[in-house]
Amino acid sequence: MLDKSAGDSPSRPVVVLMGPTASGKTELAIELQQYLPLDIISVDSVMVYRGMDIGSAKPDAETLLRAPHRLIDIRDPAEVYSAAEFCVDARREIQAVHAAGRIPLLTGGTMLYFRALLYGLSELPTADAATRKKLEAEADRIGWAGMHQRLSEIDPRAAQRIHPNDPQRIQRALEVYELTGLPLSSLQQQDRNRLVLPWPVIKLAVVPTERSLLHQRIEWRFQQMMEQGLIAEVEALMRRGDLNSSMPSVRAVGYRQVWELLSGRMDYTQAIEKGIIATRQLAKRQFTWLRSETDLHCFDSLSPDLGNKVLDFLDAAIRKE
Numbered sequence: 001m002l003d004k005s006a007g008d009s010p011s012r013p014v015v016v017l018m019g020p021t022a023s024g025k026t027e028l029a030i031e032l033q034q035y036l037p038l039d040i041i042s043v044d045s046v047m048v049y050r051g052m053d054i055g056s057a058k059p060d061a062e063t064l065l066r067a068p069h070r071l072i073d074i075r076d077p078a079e080v081y082s083a084a085e086f087c088v089d090a091r092r093e094i095q096a097v098h099a100a101g102r103i104p105l106l107t108g109g110t111m112l113y114f115r116a117l118l119y120g121l122s123e124l125p126t127a128d129a130a131t132r133k134k135l136e137a138e139a140d141r142i143g144w145a146g147m148h149q150r151l152s153e154i155d156p157r158a159a160q161r162i163h164p165n166d167p168q169r170i171q172r173a174l175e176v177y178e179l180t181g182l183p184l185s186s187l188q189q190q191d192r193n194r195l196v197l198p199w200p201v202i203k204l205a206v207v208p209t210e211r212s213l214l215h216q217r218i219e220w221r222f223q224q225m226m227e228q229g230l231i232a233e234v235e236a237l238m239r240r241g242d243l244n245s246s247m248p249s250v251r252a253v254g255y256r257q258v259w260e261l262l263s264g265r266m267d268y269t270q271a272i273e274k275g276i277i278a279t280r281q282l283a284k285r286q287f288t289w290l291r292s293e294t295d296l297h298c299f300d301s302l303s304p305d306l307g308n309k310v311l312d313f314l315d316a317a318i319r320k321e
Contacts, residue, residue: 018205023208094199118195135147139171
């Protein structure tokens, strides 16, 4: 299907497989890899962290031996991993896959990473220590909920995308406004028909036709995570002593709720309830991203014949490139 001697030819395709959380993206990617010359590249802001396996629904060791995933377990939970760093890493991995005569399959649910890779990053001002210090002092006075309210007044579009419990992104959006006088959302506007990758891109998505069934799966999966040892996993993170609740790794859905449980700020029932709600909210935001995508080929994630349908389509699409 591919000429291995062609190196990193611009004609070699890149396949992206998107979808809301708990829609079965990872399982589908592994199935497709059995029949097509695909190498999986993870697009997940939590799977990048070592020791954060259960709450991120990371494939287990046996599965990873069978179907290796690139860009998993590449950072320590104490580190910040940005969309810009992901773009550098993902491009390097795409080139390595192409050089091996195979096709990269990027799959995951971190839509910001997909957007940055596919359409590029906006030219934003670099972080300014004085401005951040000023914003942190303001947050100490009115809280991050108050800061989110302030953001909603100057940039309602950004506030709608950013969760009130995400101080890092709230601070960044306010910092950009302080430094430029312009809303972050206006600076981030991209021509969504202009791909910046130098390779043909085949965009796929798995989305459920029944949202209620996805909600049921989200609830079941979160319960499974708790039974499989999510609390022990978060306990191990807490015992390190160098992590806190403001870090991106700890703020991840599921981890944040269990961290609060172990910190005595909520009980077991509340942690499960809030974890499920937060996961549903994540899925809602992912649906919003997907609706804005162009040239996206969607498949019903609830279809009993999903694997064959996607395989047939993808095989034909790759042969055209």
